[in-house]
Amino acid sequence: MSHMVSPPTAxxxxxxxxxxxxxxxxxxxxxxxDAIQExxxxxxxxxxxxxxxxSKIDLAIVSTSSLYDGSSSPADVVPAVLAxxxxxxxxxxxxxGSSSGGFVSSRSNLEATSDKNGMLRSCFPIEREGVPxxxxxxxxxxxxxxxxxxxxGDDVPDDYSRLSSDVWKQSIGLSGFDSGGEDENSxxxxxxxxAFQNNLDDLLRGLESQYPKTKVFGAIASTVSSLSRxxxxxxxxxxxxxxxxxxxxxxxxxxxxxxxxxxVAQGAKPVGGVYRIVKGAETTIQAIALDEAATQLVRxxxxxxxxxxxxxxxxxxxxxxxxxxxxxxxARIPKPILAEANFLMRTLSDDxxxxxxxxxxxxxxxxxxxxxxxxxxxxxAEGKGHQYTVHQVASAAMKDGSVTLSLGSVDIKPGxxxxxxxRESDFAKKExxxxxxxxxxxxxxxxxxxxxxxxxxxxxxxxxxxRGSKFFLGKxxxxxxxxxxxxxTIPCINGFxxxxxxxSLQSELEIGATxxxxxxxxxxxxxxxxxGSKSDRPIFSPALAAEAEMKAKEQKSxxxxxxxQLDAEDEKRKSMMKVFxxxxxxxxxxxxxxxxxxxEVHSGRALTVSAIEWSVAEKSxxxxxxxxxxxxxxxxxxxxxxxxxxLANLVSQCRLSAVDPSMPKPRDWIGPVKEAAAGGNFxxxxxxxxxxxxxxSLRKRYDIEKLVTEFTQAGVPAISVNCDNVLFGGSLEDLxxxxxxxxxxxxxxxxxxxxxxxxILASDLVLYPYQLYKMRLAGADAVNLIVASLASKDLLYxxxxxxxxxxxxxxxxxxxxxVKALEILPVGSLSGLIVSxxxxxxxxxxxxxxxxxxxxxxxxxxxxxxKQSEDFPVxxxxxxxxxxxxxxxxxxxxxxKEAGAMGAVIAGGIVPNEAGQTPLKSLLKI
Numbered sequence: 001m002s003h004m005v006s007p008p009t010a011x012x013x014x015x016x017x018x019x020x021x022x023x024x025x026x027x028x029x030x031x032x033x034d035a036i037q038e039x040x041x042x043x044x045x046x047x048x049x050x051x052x053x054x055s056k057i058d059l060a061i062v063s064t065s066s067l068y069d070g071s072s073s074p075a076d077v078v079p080a081v082l083a084x085x086x087x088x089x090x091x092x093x094x095x096x097g098s099s100s101g102g103f104v105s106s107r108s109n110l111e112a113t114s115d116k117n118g119m120l121r122s123c124f125p126i127e128r129e130g131v132p133x134x135x136x137x138x139x140x141x142x143x144x145x146x147x148x149x150x151x152x153g154d155d156v157p158d159d160y161s162r163l164s165s166d167v168w169k170q171s172i173g174l175s176g177f178d179s180g181g182e183d184e185n186s187x188x189x190x191x192x193x194x195a196f197q198n199n200l201d202d203l204l205r206g207l208e209s210q211y212p213k214t215k216v217f218g219a220i221a222s223t224v225s226s227l228s229r230x231x232x233x234x235x236x237x238x239x240x241x242x243x244x245x246x247x248x249x250x251x252x253x254x255x256x257x258x259x260x261x262x263x264v265a266q267g268a269k270p271v272g273g274v275y276r277i278v279k280g281a282e283t284t285i286q287a288i289a290l291d292e293a294a295t296q297l298v299r300x301x302x303x304x305x306x307x308x309x310x311x312x313x314x315x316x317x318x319x320x321x322x323x324x325x326x327x328x329x330x331a332r333i334p335k336p337i338l339a340e341a342n343f344l345m346r347t348l349s350d351d352x353x354x355x356x357x358x359x360x361x362x363x364x365x366x367x368x369x370x371x372x373x374x375x376x377x378x379x380x381a382e383g384k385g386h387q388y389t390v391h392q393v394a395s396a397a398m399k400d401g402s403v404t405l406s407l408g409s410v411d412i413k414p415g416x417x418x419x420x421x422x423r424e425s426d427f428a429k430k431e432x433x434x435x436x437x438x439x440x441x442x443x444x445x446x447x448x449x450x451x452x453x454x455x456x457x458x459x460x461x462x463x464x465x466x467r468g469s470k471f472f473l474g475k476x477x478x479x480x481x482x483x484x485x486x487x488x489t490i491p492c493i494n495g496f497x498x499x500x501x502x503x504s505l506q507s508e509l510e511i512g513a514t515x516x517x518x519x520x521x522x523x524x525x526x527x528x529x530x531x532g533s534k535s536d537r538p539i540f541s542p543a544l545a546a547e548a549e550m551k552a553k554e555q556k557s558x559x560x561x562x563x564x565q566l567d568a569e570d571e572k573r574k575s576m577m578k579v580f581x582x583x584x585x586x587x588x589x590x591x592x593x594x595x596x597x598x599x600e601v602h603s604g605r606a607l608t609v610s611a612i613e614w615s616v617a618e619k620s621x622x623x624x625x626x627x628x629x630x631x632x633x634x635x636x637x638x639x640x641x642x643x644x645x646x647l648a649n650l651v652s653q654c655r656l657s658a659v660d661p662s663m664p665k666p667r668d669w670i671g672p673v674k675e676a677a678a679g680g681n682f683x684x685x686x687x688x689x690x691x692x693x694x695x696x697s698l699r700k701r702y703d704i705e706k707l708v709t710e711f712t713q714a715g716v717p718a719i720s721v722n723c724d725n726v727l728f729g730g731s732l733e734d735l736x737x738x739x740x741x742x743x744x745x746x747x748x749x750x751x752x753x754x755x756x757x758x759x760i761l762a763s764d765l766v767l768y769p770y771q772l773y774k775m776r777l778a779g780a781d782a783v784n785l786i787v788a789s790l791a792s793k794d795l796l797y798x799x800x801x802x803x804x805x806x807x808x809x810x811x812x813x814x815x816x817x818x819v820k821a822l823e824i825l826p827v828g829s830l831s832g833l834i835v836s837x838x839x840x841x842x843x844x845x846x847x848x849x850x851x852x853x854x855x856x857x858x859x860x861x862x863x864x865x866x867k868q869s870e871d872f873p874v875x876x877x878x879x880x881x882x883x884x885x886x887x888x889x890x891x892x893x894x895x896x897k898e899a900g901a902m903g904a905v906i907a908g909g910i911v912p913n914e915a916g917q918t919p920l921k922s923l924l925k926i
Contacts, residue, residue: 019540020257020533021140022458023047024492026105026126028133032064032072033080035134039105040084043138046108046492046542047088055089058146059139059252061189062097062233063496066223067132074099074231075244081136082235082242092138094146095235096250098191098221099228100496102129102468104461104480105136108491109543122543125480125493129468130224137458137494142537143257149173150234152248153199160206168206177253185534186211186255190218193230194499196249200521203249204502208518215260216519217529218251219462219498230499257535259454262503263435263528265479267467268361268390269427270376270419271352272344274298278334280412283394285362286402289334291417298375336401337362341420348422355422360396360403363388364410365417366505366517377427380434383441386505390421392523406523423524425472432479435528436486457539459483460529461495467526468497479526491541501527563700586625586841591817594625594788594840599632626693627840631789633726634765642770650773654805657777664739666806669759669782670831672717673873673903682893683903685875686711686910687720687763688738690729693843697729698911704734705741712745712758720761720784720905723775727843732778735762739779761810765789769801782808782831787818788840795822799829812836812877814851819860827868834905835861837878849883849892852876856899865900873902881909 025043029035047057064077078095085091106123113120151172160168169175188207192200197220207216221230232245243250254260273295279287345356366389379387391410393403405412447453463479472478480493501522587595623629657663676683688704691697704721711719721738723730738760746757762780766772767789775783783802790798795811802809808831813819822830835855837846846852855861856874865872876896881904885891889909896904 017538018142019048019140019538020142020457020531021047021138021540022492022494022531023108023138023542024106024123024136024458024494025138026103026107026128026133026135028128028131030132032068032076032134035064035068035132036077036080036136037084039134039136040081042107043136044085044088045110047138047140048540050089053089056140057085057088057092057138058094058141058144059254060085060092060095060097060235061137061139061494062095063100063103063135063494064097064231065103065132065134066099066101066225066228066230069099069228069231074233077231078233078235078242078244085138091237092235093237094148094252095233096148096189096191096252097233098193098250098496099223099231100135100498101222101224101465102127102131102497103133103135104128104463104493104495104497106480106493108541110546119488120543120547121484121488122491122541123484123493125477125484127463127468127477127480127497129497135494135496137460137492139458139531141254141256141258143535145177145253145255147174147177147253148234148236148250149253150232150243150245150248150250151203153196156199156202157206158202160202160209165210168210172203172206174210174253178255185215185259186213186253187215187217187258187260188251188253190216190249190251190502191232192218192220192249192502193232193245193247194220194222195247196220197500197521200249200502204519204521215262216502216504217260217262217460217527218502219496219527220500220502220521222465222497222499257533257537259532259534261439261454261456261530261532263439264386264501264503264505264522265428265431265435265526265528266386266390266421266505266522267423267428267431267471267525268363268421269352269424270298270363270388270421271348271356272420275340275418277412277414277416277418279414280402282412283405283410284402285337285405285412285418286400287334288337288340288418294417337403338396338398338401341403344420352422352424355424356420359423360393361390361421361423362393362403362405363390363419363421364412377430377434379438380431381437381441383438383445385438388417388419388421389505389520390522406521423471428467428471429478432482436482440486452534452536454530454532455536455539456487456490456530456532458531459487459490459493460531461493461526462498462501462529463495463526464501464522464524465497465499466524483528489539489541489544491539491543501525503527503529559701567696584624586628591815593815593817594627596628596631596789597621597624599635625841626843627786627789630727630765630843631767634724634767637726638768638770641774647770647773650770650777654773654776658806664779666776666808667757667759667781669718669761669808670810670873672756672759673832673875674871676717677873677902682897682901683717683875685718685720685761685903685905686716687722687877687905687907688730688734689722689763689907692908693727694845695908698908702729704737708738708741709745712742713749715756716758718761719758720763720907721780722763722907723778724764726765730764732774735760735775735778735780766798767794769798772798772801772805772807776805776807780807782810784810784812784834786840787811787813787821788815792821792824795825796829799825803829808832810834810875813855814838814840816855816858816860819855819858819864822864830868832873832875833861833865834875834877835901837876837880837883845879847879847883849879849885849895852878852901853895853899856896856901862900874900875903875905876901877905877907879908880904880906 023043023046025039027035027038029038060081062077062081081095082092104127106125108123109121155171157163157168157171204216221232223230229246232250234243234250235241274291275288276291277285278289341360345353365387376387379385391405394406395404443454461479461483469476483493502519504517504519589595623632673683688707689698690702708719719738719742721734722728723732723734725731743757759781760779761782761784762775763784764771766783766785772783785798799809809829810832811822811830812834814836835852837849837852839846865874881889883889883892885895
């Protein structure tokens with residue numbers, strides 16, 4: 001008897017983000033040393049890279065084939081495993097393991113490849129029976145106490161009730177282990193030798209008494225051949241202990257941040273009716289009688305299930321029902337159980353009869369009533385667990401027809417229900433599906449009830465030697481494939497083919513259950529044990545990590561391609577700016593305003609080649625200024641739009657939108673600006689702009705939804721969106737995205753005072769009413785008109801159309817002459833004015849800021865503003881936030897405010913610099 005405790009990582013040094021990790025590896029190499037090395041390499045690859053020299057593997061679980069015994073010493077197993085793990089920080093701290101007749105393991109999906117159905121699975125499980133092989137699971141368990149132990153059969157007290165708790169724990173090697181009470185989960189993993197089975201019942205009863213809330217599970221060591229002897233392995237780094245054992249039981253006790261769920265698949269199909277035990281005691285059943293009410297419910301459920309199957313062998317089915325009816329009629333009278341089994345056997349199929357002659361299986365009801373779900377499969381699928389615990393008859397008395405079950409497996413009481421069972425692969429397959437469906441249903445129910453979500457980090461699978469490919473009719477890996485199907489993201493599956501499974505049919509409170517069920521030994525079954533953390537730690541999955549890395553590379557590639565595209569677009573726009581002759585001054589009128597010519601549509605001249613006459617266009621004219629070239633390109637863009645959607649269609653759509661309550665309606669854009677300016681505040685209106693014709697893209701990645709969300713969260717009163725595609729890289733779709741993003745952000749920030757959604761100003765070179773209709777449908781609340789690009793009649797017409805569409809109009813001016821040009825508009829035509837620092841001849845900016853200041857201080861602007869209204873809004877744009885007064889950009893804002901500006905529309909000034917700092921961050925509170 002020996003034990004050791006590995007303390008958990010101290011809370012002060014363990015980060016909550018540290019993942020719980022279970023990684024698996026295997027090898028089928030012909031020599032033991034090579035197999036251990038290969039299996040360890042595979043498992044280590046699935047671990048996260050050690051972050052420091054203090055990194056360690058808390059627990060290793062090892063399974064080795066007994067076929068290596070002839071060529072290698074079992075004593076070499078533990079030292080070889082420890083040596084292979086030395087390169088991982090401090091290596092392995094604790095280890096338990098055993099020999100086996102076959103192993104279950106998995107390989108991590110390191111390349112993040114999908115299966116044939118396109119599903120990304122975190123691991124690829126395998127099952128190998130009767131072949132040389134090694135399987136290893138490595139566990140990193142933050143904040144988990146790990147205590148290994150070994151106990152011999154003679155050291156297990158046969159009467160735990162007579163001993164004190166401390167004495168009993170000391171006798172089996174669990175001194176110092178505390179399950180942690182009601183609020184802390186714990187588990188005990190057992191690996192007994194086959195010879196230890198005689199003492200296993202006493203150990204399980206004692207564990208149930210001392211640790212009633214602890215999950216107990218495990219499997220009995222096995223060998224490929226009965227001529228080999230099973231081996232057990234144990235290691236503790238803290239006490240420098242290495243053990244290779246031939247008898248007893250090794251185990252590991254876990255407590256702390258750990259959660260364990262277990263399931264057991266019995267693989268047995270119920271046959272015949274439901275009986276009540278009339279006479280019996282301890283583990284012996286003497287006489288039984290048919291429970292007619294329960295049997296009727298079972299028959300109805302089975303007939304319903306049969307109706308859903310294909311209608312084959314109908315005649316055989318009718319004969320079977322007739323035979324069963326006769327059998328049930330005779331079974332109403334109490335009779336010896338062996339006599340009833342022999343009579344029932346004659347009504348079964350040939351395969352079922354053949355099995356029943358070899359082994360007699362009896363299922364004892366676990367408690368409760370048959371209820372509304374008498375079908376065993378239906379109960380499992382609904383998450384209610386098995387109705388019966390299946391036991392194999394150990395002996396039968398021919399004299400009185402009684403049968404005896406394994407010693408200590410059950411306590412027979414008269415009145416308990418029971419059924420006969422046979423093992424069948426088809427039913428076992430359905431049972432596995434139903435078990436996992438029930439697990440999913442319970443998990444979903446917990447989530448809906450608000451309980452913490454259980455995320456399994458790994459899965460142990462312990463099938464007994466009589467299962468596997470032979471039981472599932474030659475289908476290798478059926479059980480691991482089913483587990484992987486229901487848990488595609490689980491990082492690893494590990495285990496071995498055993499001589500028996502230790503666990504509970506009810507690992508947790510099943511739906512409708514009220515009491516905990518103790519662990520027991522199942523001689524023919526498969527045990528599934530799911531590991532996870534109680535605190536919902538992140539799960540480290542190499543497949544998900546590889547997928548994330550792949551997606552990051554793809555994202556980086558997309559961003560690089562987008563950046564190259566932006567650079568190409570910037571160059572294209574810059575080249576467009578160079579179309580006009582920058583060395584030659586653009587023509588201007590007497591007021592100093594640019595003389596703008598509208599686009600010329602050149603006719604072709606006839607050119608005859610042979611018998612064919614061609615029309616060849618004359619050389620196009622060259623724009624004299626950036627604004628003129630901008631206007632020509634904009635006219636061409638609008639022509640293309642008209643070819644696809646005529647103006648009449650847009651007018652109809654706008655009319656329908658006006659009466660459709662589900663469509664967005666224009667909002668007051670200038671009102672929130674005035675409210676924000678109340679009390680003398682200087683209003684900041686952010687503008688979403690992709691690029692500038694002179695400098696290029698303002699941001700490497702232009703995400704308008706993200707920008708608008710940030711602006712809305714900062715509480716800005718209004719937003720401007722540049723939707724021009726010719727020089728600024730925008731689109732009408734940007735208006736729609738901005739409106740939707742601002743509405744969503746405002747709703748998320750909604751309060752009792754109401755939800756504030758900043759309205760949207762569409763900024764573009766507007767030349768035609770067609771564009772206003774497009775903007776209205778895209779979600780604009782107001783439009784910005786560039787005065788220098790419009791004749792007086794166009795100004796009148798466009799403001800009138802905007803008004804009929806219920807959109808407000810803001811005019812942008814770059815000179816005092818343009819302010820005077822606005823005098824032809826009726827009072828109330830404009831909702832506001834924007835004074836710009838831009839030079840429309842080459843689209844550069846006056847970086848002194850004097851252009852805007854001189855306009856603000858002009859008598860013409862003051863007279864125009866007074867004529868409109870007392871609080872007529874005048875805003876400024878053009879490198880606001882970048883133009884400095886002294887060394888401070890805020891100083892220029894103060895100068896603008898003193899000159900009469902209510903606020904500023906800012907684009908480049910709110911773009912973070914290389915250091916990630918935004919000059920006006922404090923104003924926008926972003």
